Amino acid sequence: MKKIRVAVLYGGRSGEHEVALRSAASVIRNLDRSKFEILPIGIDKNGKWHQAGPEALTSDSASLPIFRNLPEVSLPANPDASVTGVVSQGASASSFDIIFPVMHGTNGEDGAAQGLFELAEVAYVGCGVLASAVGMDKDVAKRLVAAAGLPVVPSLCLRKGEWSAKKKEILARAEKELGFPCFVKPVNSGSSVGVHKVKSAADFNAAVEDAFRFDVKVLVEKAIPAREIELSVLENPKYGEPPLVSIAGEVNANHEFYSYEAKYLDDNGAELLIPAHLTPAQLARAQEIARNVFTTLECEGLARCDLFLDKVTGEFYFNEVNTLPGFTSISMYPKMWEASGLPYAELLTKLVELGIARHERKKALVRDFKDI
Ligand SMILES: Nc1ncnc2c1ncn2[C@@H]1O[C@H](COP(=O)(O)OP(=O)(O)O)[C@@H](O)[C@H]1O
Ligand SMILES: [Mg+2]
Incomplete structure (x- = not known):
C-alpha cells in the first residue's frame, strides 16, 4: 500500500516556538513509519520555512535541531506563486498528502496557518479556521460556551x-x-x-x-479556588458521532497559580497527575462538559479542554481549550489518551486519518454555484 505523505510543519513565530520544537520531535518519532512517509518542515522565528534534513527524522534528542544549513523557503517565496505553490514549495517539490501542524499559539494555533492550508486546498490535521480562532480568543470561547448552558467563571x-x-x-x-x-x-x-x-x-x-x-x-x-482538571478530546472517527473524551488529568501547581514560571522555569513547578482523583460522578460531569465544549466550539480533530473544579463548592467551570496542545511524550494530551488505552502512535494515526476524511468531505461540496 502506498504510504501517506505527512508534512510535519513545526516551530513558527509564536512565543511557544521552543515548546513546538519539542512537540514536533515527539510527533515525528512516533508517527507510524509503516503507514506514513514524513516530510519535516521547520518555520523559524522570522517566519522562514526550511526543509529539514534527514537528521530531523532520526533525531532522538528531545527537540529538533533545525534551521542550520537547510534549504530555505521564504513565505512567499515568489510573489507570483499561488498560495498552493507556496505551501507545496514549503514542503519541497515532492509534495505531500496532509500537513500536520505542530505550532502552538499565535499564527499556528489561532486559525492563521489553517487559513493558509484552506487557501492552498491541502488536507491538515486538527481544528479548522473557525475553531482555531475561537479557541484562541478566551472571550469569544467563553461567550459561546456560556450560551450553550455550560458553566464559565464570571x-x-x-x-x-x-x-x-x-x-x-x-x-x-x-x-x-x-x-x-x-x-x-x-x-x-x-x-x-x-x-x-x-x-x-x-x-x-x-x-x-x-x-x-x-x-x-x-x-x-x-478567582476560583480551583483544582485544575484537563481532558483530551478527539473527533469521533465515525463522522457525526459525539467526540471521544479521555480520562481526566490534574495539574497541581506548586506556585500561587499555574504561572509561566511554574510551567517552564521551575522543574518542580507542578505535579501532573493522571488520572486525576475524581469521584465517578465528577469524572462523568467533567467529560460531559469537555464533550460539549468540543462540539459547541466546532472543534475538529483534537482539543485539550481545561476545567476548574471549585474546591469549595464542587462546581466545574470551563477555563479554556487548546486546539494544538503540547505534544511531547510527557505532555498531558497524549498522556491522557495513553492512560485511556489509546497509545501515542495510534493517536497520531487517527489524527491524520481524521484530517484526510475532513478534506475529502469538503472537496465534495459544491463550490461553483453554476453547478447547483
Ligand atoms: N479565574 C481563575 N481562577 C483561578 N485560577 C486561574 C483563573 N484564571 C487563570 N488561573 C490560573 O492561571 C493559569 C493560566 O491561565 P489560563 O487562562 O489557563 O491561561 P493560559 O492560556 O496562559 O494557560 C491557570 O492555569 C490557573 O492556574
Ligand atoms: Mg491554561
Whole structure:
C-alpha cells in the first residue's frame, strides 16, 4: 500500500516556538513509519520555512535541531506563486498528502496557518479556521460556551480604548461584580504570559496595563479556588458521532497559580497527575462538559479542554481549550489518551486519518454555484 505523505510543519513565530520544537520531535518519532512517509518542515522565528534534513527524522534528542544549513523557503517565496505553490514549495517539490501542524499559539494555533492550508486546498490535521480562532480568543470561547448552558467563571472583558477612558469605573465594577482576588489575563494568551492574580484594588491597574501589552482585549475573572482538571478530546472517527473524551488529568501547581514560571522555569513547578482523583460522578460531569465544549466550539480533530473544579463548592467551570496542545511524550494530551488505552502512535494515526476524511468531505461540496 502506498504510504501517506505527512508534512510535519513545526516551530513558527509564536512565543511557544521552543515548546513546538519539542512537540514536533515527539510527533515525528512516533508517527507510524509503516503507514506514513514524513516530510519535516521547520518555520523559524522570522517566519522562514526550511526543509529539514534527514537528521530531523532520526533525531532522538528531545527537540529538533533545525534551521542550520537547510534549504530555505521564504513565505512567499515568489510573489507570483499561488498560495498552493507556496505551501507545496514549503514542503519541497515532492509534495505531500496532509500537513500536520505542530505550532502552538499565535499564527499556528489561532486559525492563521489553517487559513493558509484552506487557501492552498491541502488536507491538515486538527481544528479548522473557525475553531482555531475561537479557541484562541478566551472571550469569544467563553461567550459561546456560556450560551450553550455550560458553566464559565464570571468575568469582564475590557477593550483597550475603553480601559484608557474609564479606569476608575472599571475598577469599581470589577470590585463589585468579581471581588478580590481576581485574575487578569490577555484574551489571546498562552503559557500564562501576562496572567496576574490580583489580590487587592491597589494592584489592579498595573496588572491590567501589563496584560494590555500582549493583547487589545483583557479578561478580568473571578478567582476560583480551583483544582485544575484537563481532558483530551478527539473527533469521533465515525463522522457525526459525539467526540471521544479521555480520562481526566490534574495539574497541581506548586506556585500561587499555574504561572509561566511554574510551567517552564521551575522543574518542580507542578505535579501532573493522571488520572486525576475524581469521584465517578465528577469524572462523568467533567467529560460531559469537555464533550460539549468540543462540539459547541466546532472543534475538529483534537482539543485539550481545561476545567476548574471549585474546591469549595464542587462546581466545574470551563477555563479554556487548546486546539494544538503540547505534544511531547510527557505532555498531558497524549498522556491522557495513553492512560485511556489509546497509545501515542495510534493517536497520531487517527489524527491524520481524521484530517484526510475532513478534506475529502469538503472537496465534495459544491463550490461553483453554476453547478447547483
Ligand atoms: N479565574 C481563575 N481562577 C483561578 N485560577 C486561574 C483563573 N484564571 C487563570 N488561573 C490560573 O492561571 C493559569 C493560566 O491561565 P489560563 O487562562 O489557563 O491561561 P493560559 O492560556 O496562559 O494557560 C491557570 O492555569 C490557573 O492556574
Ligand atoms: Mg491554561
